[in-house]
Amino acid sequence: MASKLTKRSENYAKWYQELVTGADLAENSPVRGCMVIKPYGYAIWEKVQAELDRQFKATGHQNAYFPLFIPKSYFTREASHVDGFAKECAVVTHYRLKEGPEGEGIVVDENARLEEELIVRPTSETVIWDTFKGWIQSYRDLPLKINQWANVVRWEMRTRLFLRTAEFLWQEGHTAHTSREEAVEEAELMLKLYGDFVEQYMAIPVVRGVKTASERFAGAVETYCIEALMQDGKALQAGTTHFLGQNFAKAFDVTYASKEGQQEYVWATSWGVSTRLMGALIMTHSDDNGLVLPPYLAPHQVVIVPIYRSAEQLEAVRKAIAPLKEELEKAGIPVHLDDRDTHKPGWKFAEYELKGVPIRLAMGPRDLENGTVEMARRDELSKEIVHVTGIAERVEALLAEIQDRLYQRAAERQIERTHQADDWSTFKELIESSAGFVSAHWDGTPETEEAIKNETKATIRCIPLDRKEEAGSCVYSGKPSEGRVLFAKAY
């Protein structure tokens, strides 16, 4: 660890960037907008992946893999889909390089121009629906529930590590059903799965809702989302699921023979979460000392640091640590022992604080005499001396407490920072001060939504699924409204 982080209160964006690179999560690459996910960051992503993958399979989904490239003609087949993605896609036009004729080095070989350009997938509906056409003949082939773990590319102009990158990693689920009801049920089921995962494993409270028409996925009939609130009062869309109706089935002519022998178009969903979740994780829990990780997602839940002056002391401490480490490992707790003598204990303490290891155990000569160990928790930066007897149980209990505490803390913050605004000046004031979610009446028109966005940069994050029917008047136009929606500035 080189130096202290910029404080959140001084420059939140700078704090974030320093934390992400300093804690070895990710860094910018030489390719504009593309990131390198560093080993420690990738280890956290693998934990996210593993649990989601388990849950997808447990709910009857199968993994498959579809091509990186999409022929331009496929990409354009669903009209609103291409509208949504055409402005930000990487296009492959050639398939060969050659030595330049005038010694200028390697150049693109103009003789190797593709007949049809290929789009690097920004999402895979088109190529997947073209494939589904071959997989679906009869109602017996349905439902078809497929997931893919993949990289995708969207040519974003302003990028930030994890939050918005030109290339990112994600999973995209694509399902086909015999009825509208079943497809809607799937989109809602996956929203529940996402929401529960993010709350239970990532300790990030979310609001579940539906998007307004203007914020819908390109090609969807309905987009469901989970929205989280970051420490700086900005919202972050953490996952979306889409009910696609029969749009893609019609664009790719995917029909099935029903039980009654009729040819019918199938009904579709798609849904995805991405490495953006890493950004949400970092911004929800971390502090001015670095990353704070919920135990479920920590590559190491415990780090053990020996304290010593002499080589003899180190040897003695190492001996006492060995059975302690073994006890923790037997209990299934991922432990890292850092007994390098190239770095001082103080340096290590700062390093593991920066990296957000939930529990730090430190043991020195005095502990040997007393049969104790110093147990520090990262989330509250507090510590206590405990007996080594029964250490595994103690650690397990503390891990559970930390997981719970992180969620509670974030949930309390979200409640505190969800405000009601019933008049325009209050609304503007709240949005300008990045106060968090603003719950306000809206007249339901895209024009008002657009006007509010232009004046304040706030967007409608969602229409909460659990909102009350409540007559009111729009905070902007004064026209009648059926209920409140959540506004915020967003990542």
Added chain:
Amino acid sequence: MASKLTKRSENYAKWYQELVTGADLAENSPVRGCMVIKPYGYAIWEKVQAELDRQFKATGHQNAYFPLFIPKSYFTREASHVDGFAKECAVVTHYRLKEGPEGEGIVVDENARLEEELIVRPTSETVIWDTFKGWIQSYRDLPLKINQWANVVRWEMRTRLFLRTAEFLWQEGHTAHTSREEAVEEAELMLKLYGDFVEQYMAIPVVRGVKTASERFAGAVETYCIEALMQDGKALQAGTTHFLGQNFAKAFDVTYASKEGQQEYVWATSWGVSTRLMGALIMTHSDDNGLVLPPYLAPHQVVIVPIYRSAEQLEAVRKAIAPLKEELEKAGIPVHLDDRDTHKPGWKFAEYELKGVPIRLAMGPRDLENGTVEMARRDELSKEIVHVTGIAERVEALLAEIQDRLYQRAAERQIERTHQADDWSTFKELIESSAGFVSAHWDGTPETEEAIKNETKATIRCIPLDRKEEAGSCVYSGKPSEGRVLFAKAY
């Protein structure tokens, strides 16, 4: 299952294609040369991945993720590297589409041309070594042992599912070391890991060796490989590891401060296996009835099929199957019960034969009376009636036997099909008849290697690591040779 496969003896290539699509492993996509990996094929690949990933981590490697795109200027920095890949790479030149001005639909926006073209990675040495430059300062940062699971693109003109596709999935390991010895040791260690994995898990015997200079990876000082022999007598390169010397360290200026305070270039390796392994798996074990899977890689090791005439019988059989299935699952055996009444038992038998499920259990009314079950093994297409008592142990024993038998069978075939040729006409005859590996003396020159390739299409698969020093004369030129090398026609 629609219809019977073409026989291997009639048309091996057609048999392969029909098997791969028929057994739901993969299919061609609308994108030239790119495949769709279907759920059943992907489930097998996930098993390959999981075990390799476990072994990589157990040997001290960490996963990370690097960008899909490589700027042209980086790609060209290591001269022999770009020579090797320039002719087959996908090039991104634009980042936006737009509505064509004359109503011709969506076109590439010429105003959105990239200043520098991006290459879709065919392999990631260049972008990774540029990144390593920032990660390596001192000997304390070494060895650095990184692996990436990713998709890569090589613009192959003739493609075949799994064996050679424009896009494929793989892992690529990239490591940096303080000494030549340590880097060579790493390349050899990973070769051992690959060889042991392929033999123990995939039941494919391999020859371990080094490549000749002309078959080396572009940018390597030494390329190690494992070579397998397919049923049609052609060889398949199943994995490679490379000692890269200091070539990439010099091209990307990656130095470290040694313990003595000197700035030194680091030493490097890279290594990879890909979805090509799926092709090797299929072609090693399968027969005219379809896929044959080694139990370690079978998504379902056991399938249970109920036999019945009436609904009452089905109910009775289902009841008897339930505890049997539970017993198997408790023993950790992945079991699939196919009790669909939309398909006849005979259809199911053929289906699971085609899909290579190692063991099929069938239970009918007569079995209920006798307390028995029919147990069939896929590899030998044999079956026996066994008592249900102790079924888990029986199945476990048979799975172990099948795993072992598949390896033995392939190993025997490899021995039978490895011939010595000491004169040119024998050599030519053996190669022309695709007799397998031909072990012959070679004078060590690239000219002879090239001449043999031009005359016979045979390449030197490797110089076996365990070859005997044995003076002889080259089978082609008659010049002196220090030992035999292995020739074959290859995929």
